Structures are given as structure tokens and as C-alpha cells.
Amino acid sequence: MGKNVRILAQLQGIDLKIDSSRGETQALQSEIHSLEAQAEEKQLEIAQQKAELSAVEEEKKILEENLATEADSIVRSEVRLREIKTQKEYQAVSKEIAAAKKVKSDLEDQVLQKITRSDELNAIIAEKEAYLQEFEVNSSARKSELRERINQLETDISEVSAVRDKTAKGVSPSMMKRYETLREKRQGVAIAEAKGGSCLGCNMNLPPQLFNSLFKEDTYITCPHCQRLLYMRNDVGDVSE
Numbered sequence: 488m489g490k491n492v493r494i495l496a497q498l499q500g501i502d503l504k505i506d507s508s509r510g511e512t513q514a515l516q517s518e519i520h521s522l523e524a525q526a527e528e529k530q531l532e533i534a535q536q537k538a539e540l541s542a543v544e545e546e547k548k549i550l551e552e553n554l555a556t557e558a559d560s561i562v563r564s565e566v567r568l569r570e571i572k573t574q575k576e577y578q579a580v581s582k583e584i585a586a587a588k589k590v591k592s593d594l595e596d597q598v599l600q601k602i603t604r605s606d607e608l609n610a611i612i613a614e615k616e617a618y619l620q621e622f623e624v625n626s627s628a629r630k631s632e633l634r635e636r637i638n639q640l641e642t643d644i645s646e647v648s649a650v651r652d653k654t655a656k657g658v659s660p661s662m663m664k665r666y667e668t669l670r671e672k673r674q675g676v677a678i679a680e681a682k683g684g685s686c687l688g689c690n691m692n693l694p695p696q697l698f699n700s701l702f703k704e705d706t707y708i709t710c711p712h713c714q715r716l717l718y719m720r721n722d723v724g725d726v727s728e
């Protein structure tokens with residue numbers, strides 16, 4: 488088995504560690520984004536309910552103005568009624584007053600509905616604001632934890648990357664290229680252990696002659712099934728220099 492392959496097996500161990508740390512970092516970052524998105528969603532809901540509340544308040548104000556106008560007009564009509572001389576006119580104004588009282592009563596009902604809705608919205612907003620406040624306290628604590636862990640992972644990655652660069656210097660550029668290409672195609676695993684006549688990368692049996700040739704010092708053996716470069720574990724441990 489070629490020296491390059493033994494070093495690549497070590498390099499792959501390092502690269503898989505880096506991959507795993509990067510994967511964890513991404514997962515933690517998406518948890519932070521999710522917490523932020525949840526808070527934004529709740530803020531948006533509150534903003535929408537506040538907008539509805541101010542619309543309701545505005546409608547209520549207009550209804551109350553109409554109500555006041557209607558009440559004034561009833562008072563004026565009642566004053567007029569006392570000065571009326573003819574029966575016919577009396578009946579006409581009475582009818583007018585009755586109609587105006589009906590309008591006033593409808594307006595009162597509508598104002599009442601607005602007050603009810605306004606109370607409901609105020610209660611919902613208060614509840615949501617309290618929930619959001621609690622959510623943000625918890626979420627901010629969780630985000631600090633996550634950021635701390637991300638910083639730790641980034642430190643680890645940069646330390647391990649330094650070791651990786653040093654190890655990579657021992658591999659020829661053409662082998663390195665082959666390794667990188669294989670890693671892309673094979674979910675990060677370019678170098679597979681050959682054990683008991685099988686490739687552990689794809690779990691397929693290796694032809695016996697091929698397996699035996701792994702014991703030769705300066706040959707590269709590729710798995711005929713998954714194309715990964717093969718190594719034997721015994722050879723890897725003692726190549727740390």
C-alpha cells in the first residue's frame with residue numbers, strides 16, 4: 488500500500504472531524520435563525536393585532552360622532568315638536584324622531600360591538616406580548632449557549648485545519664486531487680479500509696488477488712465496486728511522522 492494512501496487515510500480522519508464540526512455549526516446556526524424567525528413571527532402577529540385595534544378604535548370614534556349628531560338631532564326635533572300646531576306636522580316630526588331613535592339605537596349597538604372587540608384585542612395583545620417577552624428571555628439564553636458552542640467549534644476547526652494542512656504536505660498533488668474528487672463523489676469518504684477480503688466503504692467482496700496485492704508496499708489499490716482507495720488498518724497507525 489502506497490505511503491500516500493496511508494497519509495490520506497489519516498487526512499481523511501481529520502477531514503471527517505472537520506466535516507462533522509462544520510455540520511454541527513450549521514445545525515446550531517439554523518437553530519439560532521429559527522429562534523429569530525419565531526420571534527419575528529410573534530412580533531408580526533402583535534403588530535397586525537395592534538393595527539386591527541387602531542382601526543377598531545377609529546371606527547368606534549366615527550360611530551360615536553354619528554351617535555352624538557343623531558342625539559342632537561333628536562333633541563332638536565323634540566323641541567320643535569312642542570311648538571307644532573297642526574296634527575299632520577306633529578305626526579310627521581314624531582315619525583322622524585322615532586326613525587332617528589332607531590338609528591341611534593343601532594349606532595349604540597355598533598359602538599358596543601367595537602368596545603367588545605377592542606377589549607378582546609387588548610387582552611390578546613397583552614397575552615402575546617407577555618409570551619413574547621418570556622420567549623425572548625429564554626431564546627436569548629439559548630442563543631448565547633449556541634453562539635458559545637459555535638465559537639468553540641470554530642476554534643476546533645481552525646486548530647484541526649492547521650494539522651490537516653501539515654499532513655496534506657506529505658501527499659502528492661495528483662493524489663490529493665484524486666482524494667478530493669473521490670470525497671466529493673462518495674459523501675466525504677474517499678479512503679476505505681479493506682478488511683477480511685471486503686471493502687468497508689461499500690461492503691462488497693474484493694477479488695482475492697486484489698486483496699493480496701494490498702500487502703505490497705508501493706501500489707495503490709482501488710475498490711472495483713466503489714472506486715475508493717483502499718488501505719489496511721495495521722499500516723495506518725505507524726505513519727505519524
Ligand SMILES: [Zn+2]
Pocket residue numbers: 679686687688689690691710711712713714715
Ligand atoms: Zn468499495
